[in-house]
Structure formats: structure tokens, C-alpha cells
Amino acid sequence: MTRQDLINQIKEKQSFLCIGLDTDIRKIPEHLLKEDDPIFAFNKAIIDATASYCVSYKPNLAFYEAAGIKGMISFEKTIQYLNDNYPMHFIIADAKRGDIGNTSAMYARTFFEEYALDAITVAPYMGEDSVTPFLGYDGKWVILLALTSNKGSHDFQLTEDNTGQRLFEKVILKSQQWGNQENMMYVVGATQGEMFKDIRNVAPNHFLLVPGVGAQGGSLQEVCKYGMTKDCGLLVNSSRGIIYASKGNDFAEAAAKNAKALQAEMAAELNKINI
Numbered sequence: 001m002t003r004q005d006l007i008n009q010i011k012e013k014q015s016f017l018c019i020g021l022d023t024d025i026r027k028i029p030e031h032l033l034k035e036d037d038p039i040f041a042f043n044k045a046i047i048d049a050t051a052s053y054c055v056s057y058k059p060n061l062a063f064y065e066a067a068g069i070k071g072m073i074s075f076e077k078t079i080q081y082l083n084d085n086y087p088m089h090f091i092i093a094d095a096k097r098g099d100i101g102n103t104s105a106m107y108a109r110t111f112f113e114e115y116a117l118d119a120i121t122v123a124p125y126m127g128e129d130s131v132t133p134f135l136g137y138d139g140k141w142v143i144l145l146a147l148t149s150n151k152g153s154h155d156f157q158l159t160e161d162n163t164g165q166r167l168f169e170k171v172i173l174k175s176q177q178w179g180n181q182e183n184m185m186y187v188v189g190a191t192q193g194e195m196f197k198d199i200r201n202v203a204p205n206h207f208l209l210v211p212g213v214g215a216q217g218g219s220l221q222e223v224c225k226y227g228m229t230k231d232c233g234l235l236v237n238s239s240r241g242i243i244y245a246s247k248g249n250d251f252a253e254a255a256a257k258n259a260k261a262l263q264a265e266m267a268a269e270l271n272k273i274n275i
């Protein structure tokens, strides 16, 4: 998907919501456990109930890999279902990959060729040759971890060198020599609040994938205040806050209700920038 296609979807839906499919078999409603593939049955119901309120889905690979081969079959069926039924949704593999070049090339094959996903999250720690294999695909995206939502972001990402430059700034500036606004986004945690100002100093126009609203307590208003660009520039993710809105038979309706509420807040933010 191109940047312009994504912006068009955001305008059409009046939403920049990305729903995280972090599906844990231990958390899904009991009545689904008698299905052949409970994880897929859960995802399908969540997707059908929420698709009109979001522009993106983000399955996190950890949740599928944890269930072994069965989990990967559920992942594959989920992706197939999205590609067949909701082809204009931007699908992100939250896999946080990155390795020496030939190994990264295999990860890229997996997620971009085998599963035909739009984007993959990549860890920048191994540098240029670990990231560039993901950038050789037209219309596909690398989403580089820059300033994450967790407490551990202070351990490395927020530390300064002797010129005062912080590691997340170095990652963003250096990686702009490898990719551009058409094939690279950055992960910035919603919990980082005013830090979005500093992010926009080094990445004024790149799209940001922003996890951390909902269960982690990040503020959508603050993210928009400091991080929104003139064409939005944000994909804001919520996983647990939507998919586990209810543990009962009404789980899909409850997910739709929470997704709709976030979409309404997003529409109000988009209204401020006239898109």
C-alpha cells in the first residue's frame, strides 16, 4: 500500500486506528474453545465487528508463535481472511525482526511474499544491512522501533551521547539514509507524551505507529497534539483495550463499541487538521 492510499483510507474512514490482534487462547471467551480453530474464530469475529472503525490491523507474532504450529495456522488463516475480505486495511506483522542481511532477507520473504503483508516491525540494533533487505519491496513498509512505550526505553533509547543526541534520535536520523517517507515508519509509544515534539524535530513527515493507548495508559489527545502532521502521520494502535473489552458472548460487540469510541475521538482530531 502506498502512503497516499493509506492517507486516503484515513480520510474515508475518519480513523487512524490500528487494532492489535494479540490473541491469547487463555483470554478468549469459553464458548469459542469448542471451535476447530478458536484463535481464528475469535479474530474473524473481532475483524468483522471492527473493520469499519479502523484502517489497520496488527497481529503480534508472539501470540501466534506461543501456540506452536496451530498458532501459525491461525495466523495464516487470519491474514488470508484479511487479504480476501478487507484488502484496503493496512496489515502489520508486529514481529520485531532484524538480523544479518541474508537472514533479514528471509524474514522479508516470509512476511512480504509468503503472507503478502503490508508492513513489518524491525529492530534497528543491528544496523543498515539488517534493515535494507526489508526495503526492496514496492508498496511494503519497514516500521523501525524508535522510542518504545515501555519503561525500558530509558535504558538505551533515551540515553545521550557526548553531544546531547539521544539514541532514538540517532536511529531516526541515520535510518533516513536507508528508507524514506514512502517505505519507512517509526514506532513511538503513546506513553512518551511530549516526546512526540522531539520526534517531529527529526521525523517531521514520517508516519508513526503508536502503541500504548488503552491498556498502557497513553493519551490519544497528547499523541495528536504533539505528533500529528498535516496529513495525519499517525497510526494509533490499541490491542487489549479493544479485543478483550468483554470476556462474554458479547465480546465482538464490546470490541466494536470500544473501536467506535476511539474512531470518534480520532475523527474529532482529524477535523482539527481538515482532513
Ligand SMILES: O=c1ccn([C@@H]2O[C@H](COP(=O)(O)O)[C@@H](O)[C@H]2O)c(=O)[nH]1
Residues within 6 Å of the ligand: 020, 022, 060, 094, 147, 148, 149, 150, 187, 188, 189, 211, 212, 213, 214, 215, 216, 237, 238, 239, 240, 241
Ligand atoms: O513500543 C512498543 C512496541 C510495540 N508494542 C506492541 O503493541 C501492542 C500494544 O498492546 P496493548 O494491549 O494495546 O497495550 C502489543 O502488541 C505490544 O507488543 C508496544 O506496546 N510498545
